Structure formats: C-alpha cells, structure tokens
C-alpha cells in the first residue's frame with residue numbers, strides 16, 4: 001500500500017516558519033480515530049482497558065488525548081509514573097510493568113496506587129521487603145519459553161528473553177501472593193514484538209485464557225484480568241497489510257467465549273498495553289536535506305540524526321521516506337540518507353530508491369510516533385528536537401520544545417568550578 005504522509009509540503013513550509021527542522025509531528029485526528037477504533041473493538045469486554053505504553057511516546061499532551069478515551073498508562077519507571085500521576089491518572093489507570101526494578105520505583109508505584117505487575121518470582125520478597133506488604137491487587141508476567149509461532153512462522157523467541165516467570169514459578173507465585181494477602185490477580189505476557197498479523201492477540205489470548213483457567217483451579221485465586229500487553233504491530237514497509245483491530249478484537253472475543261465463559265470466568269477484564277499500534281503511524285520525523293555527497297555511493301545528509309530516531313541505527317529498522325512535493329515523482333536515484341553522528345550506522349535509509357533529492361527538500365520519515373523521539377539520546381552533544389501536534393483544526397501546537405545547549409549542560413549546574421558560556 002502506498003504510504004502517504006499525513007502532512008503536505010505546503011503545511012511543512014508553513015510550520016518551518018515558526019519551528020525549525022528537525023521535529024517530530026503527531027497527527028491528532030489519526031490518534032483519535034485509532035483510539036476510538038481500539039475502544040470499539042474491545043467494547044464487548046466490560047472491563048477492557050488499554051494502558052498506553054508511556055515509553056513509546058512519553059508526552060503529557062499525547063497521554064491527555066488518550067485519557068479522554070478512558071485509557072490508562074503502562075509505566076516502566078519512576079519518571080513515567082510521575083508523568084501519569086501528574087496528569088491525574090488514578091492507581092487503577094496505572095499499570096507498572098517494569099523489570100529489574102529498583103526499590104524506589106516499587107515504593108513510588110505503591111504510593112500512587114498503581115497495579116504492580118511482577119516480572120519475576122523473586123520480586124515477591126523484594127516487593128514485600130520494600131513496601132512492607134503485598135498489595136491486594138497484583139499481577140505476574142508469564143514467559144512460556146520456547147518460540148512464539150503464528151501461521152506465517154516464528155514471530156519471536158520468549159525462551160531467549162529476560163522477561164517474566166516460568167509456568168511453575170507463576171503457579172507458585174500465585175499461591176504465595178494469596179497467602180500473603182493478595183485478593184485480585186492478573187496475568188500478563190508479551191511474547192512477540194511488532195506483529196503485523198491479526199492472529200497475534202487472539203493466539204496469545206487463547207494461551208493465557210487456558211492458563212488462567214488452570215491457575216484458578218489449582219490456586220483458587222480470583223483472576224480479575226488478563227493483560228495482553230503490547231506487540232501489535234504496524235506496517236513500516238509499503239508492502240505490509242495493516243492490522244485490523246476490529247478483527248483482532250473479534251478473535252480475542254471468540255477465544256474468550258470458548259475458554260473463559262464456559263469456565264465461569266466471563267467477568268475477566270482484558271487489558272492491553274499497546275504503544276506502537278496506538279501511535280507509530282500517527283507521528284513522523286520531518287527533516288531537511290542539507291548536504292549531498294558523491295563518493296562510492298550517493299549520500300543525502302539531513303538535519304536529523306539517530307538522536308532523533310534511533311531505530312534504524314539500532315536494529316536496522318525500515319522507516320519509509322517521502323520527499324515532500326515529490327510524492328509521485330519516479331524513484332530514479334539510490335541513496336543512503338544519513339544523519340550527522342560520528343557513527344556509520346547513522347543512516348535513516350540504505351540503498352533506498354527515492355526521487356532525485358535537491359538541497360532544501362523536506363523529507364518525511366514515516367511511523368515515528370512510537371519508540372521514535374522516546375528512544376533519543378545525546379551522543380555527539382546533539383540536542384533533542386521539538387515535538388509538535390497537528391491538531392484536528394489544522395493548527396500546530398508545540399507539545400515539547402527543542403532542547404537548547406542549556407539543557408545539555410544543565411547537569412553541570414551544581415559544579416561551582418565549571419562554567420559553560422552561552
């Protein structure tokens with residue numbers, strides 16, 4: 001399917017009069033339409049709640065939009081918890097799915113009343129020692145080991161991942177947690193990432209529903225929710241078919257009716273922690289071509305770099321690129337599109353067929369709305385960009401300003417003998 005940017009050349013030319021490139025731009029209308037679709041796809045489940053994975057797009061303005069749909073936050077750290085709390089999410093709307101968790105993060109999660117999702121069996125003791133008790137509502141993360149397969153092949157390798165508890169540990173954990181005072185239980189699993197397939201959630205749900213029926217029978221624990229976590233993917237490449245959340249919701253519903261309802265567990269709530277599916281397509285990185293270089297290959301240098309979007313450098317991830325104003329021009333050139341870091345993997349595209357790029361052209365790097373800005377870092381002293389929201393009425397709102405050198409040097413403020421001139 002042809003990937004069409006949600007922003008035009010004219011609009012970008014208008015935006016750059018006020019905000020210079022590079023910047024991340026988010027599409028409010030797209031975010032809202034998708035959030036509504038997700039809500040409707042799971043409306044059959046009374047307790048359904050999406051806990052948006054804050055790590056994907058940790059921006060208060062984005063979280064506030066999702067809050068309007070009744071969604072919660074899935075937090076993985078102290079600062080993510082702070083953000084959720086400060087936006088008025090109550091404990092019930094905060095899931096704390098962390099791993100290798102520092103004591104102060106459990107303390108703060110408990111303070112804000114978040115639902116704690118334990119990544120490991122040993123965290124039962126750790127949590128109890130840290131906060132002095134076991135909360136009444138508690139969740140455990142499951143890892144079945146082996147590989148996770150769908151009809152189109154192996155999707156991921158849980159046996160090789162650091163997360164979750166084995167089945168034996170999970171059963172033992174529920175018994176111990178119950179003895180220690182827990183009353184409501186949840187099971188969580190994240191077994192495959194970026195699944196561009198409508199089968200993932202239904203298949204995972206089937207596996208988890210069978211598991212919780214067994215868990216209830218063996219431990220007598222009251223299972224309140226099954227958390228399908230994240231992993232629902234988006235089509236980064238033009239040849240991929242997008243997932244259909246309606247079909248996904250129906251698939252989970254079918255498994256629910258076949259497994260949980262006959263077991264007398266028809267009141268179990270379905271929770272999700274999607275990040276990518278909620279935001280990735282509704283964000284893009286807008287950057288300008290500033291250099292061209294002709295050596296053994298043809299290079300286009302842009303004013304963004306891996307600090308703004310790390311996925312291509314980190315995993316060789318594909319992000320589609322559109323040259324604004326040349327949407328329909330033939331792709332006659334083959335370029336590496338590079339950033340300015342002193343790292344040869346700082347390339348947004350390698351051997352990519354694109355229309356002829358002229359200096360000053362604006363490039364839209366697609367699908368950066370999740371795990372895009374968020375993964376940024378500060379190598380080479382590069383500064384993070386602004387984040388902008390293209391509002392439904394067409395106006396653009398600054399939702400995070402670009403960093404300045406002052407931000408970069410802020411952590412030296414406490415030293416009397418270091419002075420950075422501005």
Ligand SMILES: Cc1ncc(COP(=O)(O)O)c(C=O)c1O
Pocket residue numbers: 053056074097190193194229230231232273274275276277370
């Ligand atoms: C615990 C947890 N939940 C949810 C997510 C969101 O995953 P995705 O963005 O693939 O939906 C992640 C992503 O890393 C995660 O670690």
